[in-house]
Each structure stands twice: as C-alpha cells, then as structure tokens.
Amino acid sequence: MTGKKLGRREFLKLMAGAAAGSALAACKPQIVKETVVVEKPVEKIVKETVVVTEEKVVKETVEKVVTATPVPRTEVSFWGNPLPRYAENIARYLPRFEEEHPTIKATYVPYPDEGEAKFLAMAVAGNAPDVRENAGSNYWNHVRNDLAMDLEQYYSDLPRAYMEDWSPRFLEWLRARDGSNSIWGVPMRSLHMVLLYNASLFDEVGADYPLDWNHDEYLSEGAKFRKEEDGRVVRWAGHSIVKADLWFEQKLKAFGGNLVDPEDWTRCALGEPESQEALEWLYKAIWEDNIWPQTAQIENYWYAPFDSGGIASQECASWIIGVWYEAIQERFRWDFAPYPKGPGGTRAANAGADCWTMWSGSPHPDEAWELMKWLVSDDGEICMMEAAGSEPARHSLYGDWYEIMKKQFPLMAEDTNWQAFEQPMAEGFDYITGVFADPGIAGEILNPALGQFIDAGEVTPDYFKGIADEITAAVRAEYG
Amino acid sequence: MVRASAPAATGRRRLSLKTKEAIAGYLFISPWLIGFVVFVLGAMIASLVISLYKTNLLSTFRFVGFDHYLGAFQDRLFRKALSVTTYYTFTVVPLQTISALSMALLLNQKLRGQGTFRTIYYLPSVVSSVATISVWWWMLNPDVGLINTILAKIGIDPGPRWLLSQQWALPAIILMAVWGSGGSMLIFLGALQGIPKELYESAMLDGAAALRRFLHITIPMISSTIFFSLVMGLIGAFQVFGASYLMTEGGPNNATLTYVLYLYRKSFQQLRFGYASALAWILFVILMFFTLLMFKSSDVWVYYETELRK
Numbered sequence: 001m002t003g004k005k006l007g008r009r010e011f012l013k014l015m016a017g018a019a020a021g022s023a024l025a026a027c028k029p030q031i032v033k034e035t036v037v038v039e040k041p042v043e044k045i046v047k048e049t050v051v052v053t054e055e056k057v058v059k060e061t062v063e064k065v066v067t068a069t070p071v072p073r074t075e076v077s078f079w080g081n082p083l084p085r086y087a088e089n090i091a092r093y094l095p096r097f098e099e100e101h102p103t104i105k106a107t108y109v110p111y112p113d114e115g116e117a118k119f120l121a122m123a124v125a126g127n128a129p130d131v132r133e134n135a136g137s138n139y140w141n142h143v144r145n146d147l148a149m150d151l152e153q154y155y156s157d158l159p160r161a162y163m164e165d166w167s168p169r170f171l172e173w174l175r176a177r178d179g180s181n182s183i184w185g186v187p188m189r190s191l192h193m194v195l196l197y198n199a200s201l202f203d204e205v206g207a208d209y210p211l212d213w214n215h216d217e218y219l220s221e222g223a224k225f226r227k228e229e230d231g232r233v234v235r236w237a238g239h240s241i242v243k244a245d246l247w248f249e250q251k252l253k254a255f256g257g258n259l260v261d262p263e264d265w266t267r268c269a270l271g272e273p274e275s276q277e278a279l280e281w282l283y284k285a286i287w288e289d290n291i292w293p294q295t296a297q298i299e300n301y302w303y304a305p306f307d308s309g310g311i312a313s314q315e316c317a318s319w320i321i322g323v324w325y326e327a328i329q330e331r332f333r334w335d336f337a338p339y340p341k342g343p344g345g346t347r348a349a350n351a352g353a354d355c356w357t358m359w360s361g362s363p364h365p366d367e368a369w370e371l372m373k374w375l376v377s378d379d380g381e382i383c384m385m386e387a388a389g390s391e392p393a394r395h396s397l398y399g400d401w402y403e404i405m406k407k408q409f410p411l412m413a414e415d416t417n418w419q420a421f422e423q424p425m426a427e428g429f430d431y432i433t434g435v436f437a438d439p440g441i442a443g444e445i446l447n448p449a450l451g452q453f454i455d456a457g458e459v460t461p462d463y464f465k466g467i468a469d470e471i472t473a474a475v476r477a478e479y480g
Numbered sequence: 481m482v483r484a485s486a487p488a489a490t491g492r493r494r495l496s497l498k499t500k501e502a503i504a505g506y507l508f509i510s511p512w513l514i515g516f517v518v519f520v521l522g523a524m525i526a527s528l529v530i531s532l533y534k535t536n537l538l539s540t541f542r543f544v545g546f547d548h549y550l551g552a553f554q555d556r557l558f559r560k561a562l563s564v565t566t567y568y569t570f571t572v573v574p575l576q577t578i579s580a581l582s583m584a585l586l587l588n589q590k591l592r593g594q595g596t597f598r599t600i601y602y603l604p605s606v607v608s609s610v611a612t613i614s615v616w617w618w619m620l621n622p623d624v625g626l627i628n629t630i631l632a633k634i635g636i637d638p639g640p641r642w643l644l645s646q647q648w649a650l651p652a653i654i655l656m657a658v659w660g661s662g663g664s665m666l667i668f669l670g671a672l673q674g675i676p677k678e679l680y681e682s683a684m685l686d687g688a689a690a691l692r693r694f695l696h697i698t699i700p701m702i703s704s705t706i707f708f709s710l711v712m713g714l715i716g717a718f719q720v721f722g723a724s725y726l727m728t729e730g731g732p733n734n735a736t737l738t739y740v741l742y743l744y745r746k747s748f749q750q751l752r753f754g755y756a757s758a759l760a761w762i763l764f765v766i767l768m769f770f771t772l773l774m775f776k777s778s779d780v781w782v783y784y785e786t787e788l789r790k
Binding site: 116117120123124141145146147232295296297299440441444447448449451452455456458 | 536537538539540557621622623624641644645646729730731732733734745748749750751752
C-alpha cells in the first residue's frame with residue numbers, strides 16, 4: 001500500500017499556512033514576567049501583643065503585557081572614550097537618554113585603534129559613526145574635508161546656560177575663520193595645563209612650592225633639584241612633552257609668543273621675539289643647565305619619571321592624574337600649581353580642544369544632535385569626568401568635578417590645590433590650541449625641526465626663524 | 481522526383497576537447513582570478529585614475545592630469561624619501577643576502593645541535609615586527625641601551641646617538657633589518673642542500689681548494705636562489721614602512737623618512753589621495769625598472785640546471 005506523495009502545490013499551501021500562523025502568533029501581545037523591586041509594609045509580630053510595621057524591600061514578580069510590534073527606533077552610534085570606566089558609566093547613564101528619547105537607540109563604541117584611518121574608510125563606505133570625539137588639528141582636518149556636519153542650525157537649540165558656561169575662547173575656536181557662523185563641534189571637556197609638583201621633593205631640597213613661579217624662578221629654583229650619580233644625571237627639576245606641538249605651543253604662549261598667528265592661521269609666529277625668548281628658555285633648560293632631561297637621558301620621553309622622583313615637576317593636564325596616582329600612592333606628597341607666569345607676569349594655560357562632532361554623512365542628523373546634546377549635558381559630562389578624570393567643559397560643573405576627584409583619589413582629598421585646574425577658565429587665561437590652515441603641511445616642516453631642537457640639540461632657537469618662513473610659505477601655497 | 485535533402489543542421493556547435501579542458505581550467509582558477517581582478521587589478525586601475533585627480537575621496541574631485549607626477553619631483557620631501565629608501569634598499573639587500581648566505585653555509589655543516597642553531601637564527605624572522613621594534617628601541621638607547629653599553633666596554637664612549645642622530649638613525653634601522661634575515665637563510669640552506677655532492681667530490685679529486693669550490697660550484701649552483709632572494713629583497717626593501725613609522729616617525733629631521741611612510745602620510749593623514757596614488761605608481765615604475773634590470777642581468781650570471789644556453 002503506497003502513501004500519497006506530498007505534491008508541490010500541497011507543500012506550498014502547507015508552508016503558506018504555517019507562515020501565516022507564525023505571523024499571527026508573533027503579533028499576539030505577549031505576557032512577560034518581570035521581576036521588580038518594591039518597598040512594601042510588612043507586619044512583624046515582635047511579642048505576642050506587639051506588632052511592628054516596618055518597610056521591607058521585597059522582590060515581586062509582576063506580569064506585564066508587551067506588544068509584539070516594537071516601536072521603531074532610529075539608531076545612532078557614537079565613538080567615545082575607550083576607557084573601561086567610561087563604558088561602565090555610559091551603560092549606567094545612557095538608558096536615561098533613551099528613556100527621554102524613546103524613538104532613539106544610541107550605541108556607544110569605544111574609540112578604536114587607528115581610529116582616523118578607520119573613520120575615513122567608514123565615511124567612504126557610508127557607515128561612519130554619527131557622533132564622535134574630535135580634537136585640535138584633526139577637527140579642522142575634518143572640517144576642511146567635509147567630514148564634519150555644520151551645527152550652526154542646531155546651536156540655537158542648546159540651553160542658553162550652556163553657551164554662557166562654556167569658555168568663550170573655545171566657542172570662538174570652533175567657529176569658522178571666514179567670519180561666517182558655521183560651527184562644527186560642541187565642547188566636550190577641558191584639559192587645562194598646570195604644573196604637577198613633588199611637594200616632598202621640594203621640601204627635601206628646600207625650594208619654595210611653585211605656586212606663583214615665573215620662568216626665571218623656574219630656572220633658578222630648578223637648579224636645586226638636579227642631581228648626578230656615577231656621572232649620570234638622575235634627577236631633574238621639570239619636564240614637558242614639548243616635542244608635541246600642544247606642549248610646545250604652551251611654552252611659547254607663556255612668554256607671550258605663538259606657534260600660529262592668532263589672526264592669520266596661514267602664518268607661523270615662531271620668528272617673533274616672544275617666541276624666540278621661549279625657545280631660548282627651552283634651550284637653556286634642556287641643553288645648557290639640563291634642569292629638564294634630554295630625550296636620551298630618560299627611558300620614556302612621553303612618561304617622564306615623575307612617579308619615581310626623577311622629575312620634581314611636570315607640565316601636564318588632568319588626564320595624567322590617574323596614571324601618577326596609581327604609581328605614587330603614598331610614597332610622596334604631590335600637588336598642583338598654576339602654569340608658571342611669563343616675563344610680563346601674564347599667564348596662559350592650554351585648555352585642550354576636545355569636542356564632539358557629527359559626521360557630515362549621518363543619515364539621522366536630528367537624532368544625532370539629540371545625542372550630542374545629551375553628551376554635553378550634566379549626565380554626559382559626569383560620565384567623562386568620572387571615567388577619564390578630565391575637567392568639565394562647562395564651568396558650573398567644577399564643583400562636581402572636585403567631588404569626583406576627591407572620591408577617586410582619596411589620598412589627595414584634603415590639602416590639594418584642585419583649584420589650579422579651574423583657575424585658567426575662572427580667570428580667563430585659558431586658550432585653545434592653535435591650528436594652521438593646513439596642519440599636515442605645517443607638521444611636515446615643524447616636526448623634524450622640533451626633533452633636531454629637542455632630541456638632538458643640533459639647532460638653536462635662531463633656526464626657527466627660517467622654519468617659520470618655510471611653514472608660512474608652504475601653508476599659503478597649499479591653502480591659498 | 482524526390483530530391484535527397486541534406487541532413488538538418490544541428491543547432492549547437494560541439495566544443496572540442498581542448499576547448500572544454502580550457503574552460504574547465506579557467507573555472508578552477510576563477511576564484512583566484514576574480515579576486516585578482518577585483519581586489520588587485522581593479523584597485524590598480526582605480527588608483528591610476530585617482531592619481532589624475534586632486535581628491536580627498538570624499539568631497540573634492542578635481543582633474544589635474546599628470547600634475548601630481550610632475551609635481552612629485554619638485555617636492556623636496558619626495559626627493560628626500562626616495563633617496564633615503566634607495567640608500568636603505570641598496571644597503572640592506574646585499575647585507576641581508578651576504579648575512580643569510582653566511583649563516584646558511586655555517587648551518588650546512590654536520591654539527592651537533594644543528595637544529596637548535598637553525599631555530600635560533602630563524603627566530604628573528606618570526607617575531608612580530610612590533611615586538612622586534614620595541615626591543616631594538618631599547619637596545620639602541622644612547623644612554624642605557626645594550627649596544628652602546630657593549631661599545632663602551634670596548635672603548636667607544638660615547639657611542640652613537642642612534643635613533644636620535646641624523647647620521648646614525650638609518651644605519652640603526654638597517655642593522656635591525658639585517659638581524660631579521662633568518663627567512664632568507666632557510667631558503668639558502670635548502671638550496672645548498674640541493675647541490676649534488678658528486679660535484680664537490682670531483683672538484684676535490686681535481687685539487688680544488690675550498691674557496692675555488694665555493695666560487696665555482698656553490699655560487700653557480702645556488703645562483704637562481706640568490707637571484708630570487710635579491711629580487712624579493714629589493715621589492716620588500718623599497719616598501720619598508722614599519723620601522724620608520726614606529727621607531728622614528730621619519731625623523732630625526734627626515735633622516736628615516738621612507739617612501740611608503742611619506743605615501744602613507746599623504747594619503748591617510750593629509751587625505752591627499754590623488755598625490756599619494758601618483759606616488760604609488762611612481763614606486764611601481766621604479767620597482768619594475770629594477771626588477772627588469774635584474775632579470776636582464778640574470779642571463780649573464782644565473783644558472784638553471786635545465787637551461788640550454790646558445
């Protein structure tokens with residue numbers, strides 16, 4: 001006896017019926033069980049006649065009806081700080097953004113290695129992140145190459161309090177140089193340059209704390225710290241990563257000089273007398289008095305031996321605090337001072353140039369803007385402050401920052417001059433990193449020259465007069 | 481009258497066996513062929529087209545013709561990169577070949593622990609380049625590095641400032657490259673072991689000394705391997721990137737600015753893809769020139785056992 005074979009038509013009918021049934025089943029509202037934590041009064045008999053009512057935290061299982069058809073949400077992604085603590089903070093705080101914006105799904109991606117090359121490839125492919133961290137010359141690189149969205153139309157949507165809270169110098173820096181109102185970023189954080197100093201070492205050599213140093217005192221007091229052992233220098237007065245243009249420019253600014261002419265970003269100002277004076281100071285500190293280490297004298301130029309007491313002071317920003325705190329612990333007392341004054345008694349402190357930008361090709365600019373607004377809100381700022389230790393972009397949040405720093409670094413909770421970081425913004429001597437119209441072309445000429453000056457000591461400050469002319473000519477030839 | 485009609489013509493021509501086999505062959509190599517066409521040939525053609533434009537591949541596309549090619553030779557840094565790379569290549573390749581051949585000759589002896597020594601000499605070429613660079617960075621430190629410490633012990637104090645010196649930075653990178661010639665050493669070892677022993681026995685019977693045997697038997701018999709090593713070495717050396725990118729970033733003062741590092745900067749850092757593509761094609765032409773030159777010269781000095789010379 002043979003069974004009837006399932007023909008093609010019957011099979012197709014069967015499959016269609018199964019598919020329709022599944023679709024209907026999926027549409028049916030589902031009942032899900034969810035565990036919630038509630039507080040409810042519970043009576044407890046203490047004695048026979050005494051009944052005590054107390055609030056007790058219990059867990060209850062409740063049933064919730066969930067519609068099977070989810071509300072469509074627009075997905076936006078952002079590249080943020082890659083520190084694990086930032087990821088934890090984002091996991092904690094981002095749901096608040098999504099509660100306030102139920103139609104937006106925001107995804108955080110840690111800023112990847114080789115991020116710039118990856119971002120470029122993704123931009124060409126059409127799937128770059130909607131929002132990302134940006135900074136300094138890279139910001140202007142993105143602007144020049146139409147990678148960043150002009151946010152001018154969105155800026156009026158920002159709370160007025162934010163506009164008054166951010167450094168006006170930062171907002172000015174973010175704006176177009178052609179006088180238009182275009183602006184492509186929102187301030188992300190501050191990284192004010194201060195002087196970290198080993199207070200215990202200052203006590204040991206009998207030097208006054210550098211709370212109000214000028215650069216002459218920097219040199220004269222600095223000589224007290226230099227120490228040699230077996231013909232090798234093992235301790236210096238200070239250090240700064242002046243091979244990097246941000247730190248290099250900081251030194252020029254302290255003397256009233258500039259790397260980039262503030263009025264003309266096609267002109268290099270290294271030839272000006274104030275800049276030359278700063279270069280003379282650097283040359284003396286590194287190559288004549290050697291109160292700053294030469295590159296070959298220390299194992300790691302980018303992380304000088306401040307934690308081992310090899311360096312009495314370091315010019316840096318708040319991002320390094322966590323690194324040194326872990327390494328130093330209670331071995332010695334260290335503190336912060338404002339960046340030393342220049343010859344005229346003026347101060348200047350770099351504030352960094354870290355900002356959030358939106359990709360110009362973002363398919364959801366409005367939603368991405370909502371995410372950017374959240375990133376610069378109190379929640380967004382706290383995520384960054386708690387994770388990276390960096391200061392807020394908004395002045396009013398410095399109170400929160402102090403609390404966060406004292407909590408994260410309990411050994412420095414008392415008797416530490418945290419205010420040194422706020423001082424530049426409070427007193428108006430903060431400035432934003434200078435940028436050439438074509439940073440790539442300028443860097444090709446400047447970086448080798450810095451190497452000759454800082455690493456090798458093969459050239460003297462005069463050399464930079466020619467370099468300044470060369471940079472100006474090259475930038476103007478390319479930029480027009 | 482019935483006219484006999486010709487048989488109806490068939491609708492399809494039957495393929496010959498040769499054609500069928502050819503089609504089958506192409507089908508077998510089609511995966512590689514498709515990959516080559518799309519990812520290599522296609523990319524090369526795209527690069528050639530891009531080199532004729534001033535572009536950042538995003539928003540700017542301006543046709544400039546051969547301006548990039550002509551402009552390259554006016555570019556001071558291009559000339560510097562080309563001279564640095566040429567110096568590097570024509571120093572590293574002979575040194576690596578001599579070093580690899582010397583090690584292979586030593587390891588071709590029947591000695592105890594031969595396997596261990598082969599491993600030791602081969603290890604540098606399997607260590608990741610980043611790890612190698614990190615180790616050499618420390619070894620080349622002018623103050624605390626191992627090399628200058630040894631030099632100080634033999635009376636050379638102070639030693640060279642190596643990566644911090646314009647004069648010594650490139651020799652330092654060359655030294656590191658020669659240290660990593662274990663891969664070529666293995667290839668030479670294989671070639672040496674393929675030389676028939678009868679040739680040496682005949683030569684010894686005829687009274688040939690060791691040097692004569694080396695020059696008239698060993699070298700000719702492995703000349704094809706030497707040729708291969710030189711060609712591959714030349715192509716690889718001209719494209720050196722990692723050491724200069726990670727150790728010196730092209731410094732000090734562009735003393736180690738290699739061609740590909742310069743190309744990388746122009747493309748991925750400055751987004752000048754048109755110019756960078758032109759640089760890539762100039763490099764291609766240079767490599768083709770030297771490769772063809774070597775192939776032409778091989779008629780004179782390279783011996784292949786199966787070759788019939790006129």
